[in-house]
Amino acid sequence: MQLETLAIHSGNDRTGDRSAVMPPIHLSTTFERSADGSYPGGFVYSRSDNPNRQALETCLAALEGGAAALAFASGMAANTAVFQALAAGDHVIAPDDAYFGAGKVAHEVFGRWGMQYAIVDMTDLDQVRAAVRPNTRLIWVETPSNPLLKVTDIAAVSALAHEAGALCVVDNTWPSPVCQQPLAHGADLVMHSTTKYLGGHSDLTGGALVLREAGELYARLRTIQQWGGAVPSPFDCWLLRRSISTLPYRVKGHCDHAELVTRFLADHPAVEAVHYPGLTGHPGHAVARRQMSRFGGMLSIQVKGGATEALAVAGRVKLFTQATSLGGVESLIEHRASVEGPASRTPQNLLRLSIGLEHPDDLIADLAQALP
Numbered sequence: 258m259q260l261e262t263l264a265i266h267s268g269n270d271r272t273g274d275r276s277a278v279m280p281p282i283h284l285s286t287t288f289e290r291s292a293d294g295s296y297p298g299g300f301v302y303s304r305s306d307n308p309n310r311q312a313l314e315t316c317l318a319a320l321e322g323g324a325a326a327l328a329f330a331s332g333m334a335a336n337t338a339v340f341q342a343l344a345a346g347d348h349v350i351a352p353d354d355a356y357f358g359a360g361k362v363a364h365e366v367f368g369r370w371g372m373q374y375a376i377v378d379m380t381d382l383d384q385v386r387a388a389v390r391p392n393t394r395l396i397w398v399e400t401p402s403n404p405l406l407k408v409t410d411i412a413a414v415s416a417l418a419h420e421a422g423a424l425c426v427v428d429n430t431w432p433s434p435v436c437q438q439p440l441a442h443g444a445d446l447v448m449h450s451t452t453k454y455l456g457g458h459s460d461l462t463g464g465a466l467v468l469r470e471a472g473e474l475y476a477r478l479r480t481i482q483q484w485g486g487a488v489p490s491p492f493d494c495w496l497l498r499r500s501i502s503t504l505p506y507r508v509k510g511h512c513d514h515a516e517l518v519t520r521f522l523a524d525h526p527a528v529e530a531v532h533y534p535g536l537t538g539h540p541g542h543a544v545a546r547r548q549m550s551r552f553g554g555m556l557s558i559q560v561k562g563g564a565t566e567a568l569a570v571a572g573r574v575k576l577f578t579q580a581t582s583l584g585g586v587e588s589l590i591e592h593r594a595s596v597e598g599p600a601s602r603t604p605q606n607l608l609r610l611s612i613g614l615e616h617p618d619d620l621i622a623d624l625a626q627a628l629p
């Protein structure tokens with residue numbers, strides 16, 4: 258079945274729900290046992306499993322073409338679970354441009370547990386190869402990356418990981434499974450902040466992992482999820498499953514609008530650089546074409562000048578909202594360096610744009626009046 262169909266039907270099991278076409282929210286934390294002590298509904302306790310979470314996980318696995326999925330309370334809870342699945346002293350190779358939180362927990366939490374890591378420019382396969390050590394167990398990929406939209410070759414890095422006896426995990430939050438399906442290119446594990454495009458309306462926080470195989474790693478991650486307890490609420494699972502029904506059509510709109518906005522920005526005299534993998538001049542364009550069906554709704558620009566000039570543009574927009582996060586129906590703009598703080602590697606003149614589903618002419622008019 259095609260993605261649009263899976264997004265609507267996968268996990269929407271109607272049996273036992275009084276013929277309701279849309280599933281109810283199962284708020285109960287506990288489930289009744291039969292006289293013989295068995296669990297006729299298949300559920301015991303809501304931290305371990307819940308009907309809404311199970312429906313969501315079934316759907317997420319289908320969207321990414323995986324064997325199994327696990328839902329978490331946030332993207333960072335999913336990210337943390339992957340690090341927790343490693344053994345003390347394991348070595349991780351991570352990209353120089355990636356979601357800020359991944360580096361923060363690697364350094365401040367897992368460093369204390371002996372996790373070692375190397376940071377490389379993952380667009381350069383020689384750098385990845387040179388960073389491999391005997392104890393390398395994980396290569397972390399984020400493509401297109403945050404906030405510079407660098408493109409990593411998933412198939413090539415997965416092959417390097419497997420040669421080294423390591424896993425390749427891809428943070429697929431930005432492209433969503435509509436634009437990119439990393440498991441089909443050889444990755445072992447996909448991570449999502451479902452807070453973003455999958456949720457799509459900036460009203461829920463969630464995370465997910467999708468695995469190519471339901472093997473030993475899956476069992477370990479399931480233990481971390483069920484006993485670590487960073488699980489999403491039944492309401493959030495229900496809301497997310499509901500949002501996913503429109504994901505393929507929302508993402509098509511985000512991509513269409515981002516392409517139009519990018520074309521406007523690329524010609525603007527106050528814009529020094531536009532970072533969007535759909536542009537033929539983008540250094541990762543050829544790789545992006547191979548592994549992405551569309552180029553997503555996220556882009557960054559560097560305005561002429563520094564932090565002051567960039568913050569002034571963000572302060573002048575009227576339709577875009579100046580706020581962090583992404584993937585909602587409303588357009589957002591953010592001066593990334595100031596939200597990341599002094600440890601940020603992000604250029605001071607960079608603005609990150611999450612292109613929403615408002616009419617693209619209105620978005621372009623807003624940027625036109627905000628740019629000097």
Ligand SMILES: *Cc1c(COP(=O)(O)O)cnc(C)c1O
Pocket residue numbers: 331332333334356358399403428430431449450451452453462463464
């Ligand atoms: C937002 C984001 C995360 C973190 O997810 P939360 O849901 O905020 O915990 C991780 N990776 C990427 C690429 C993100 O955009």
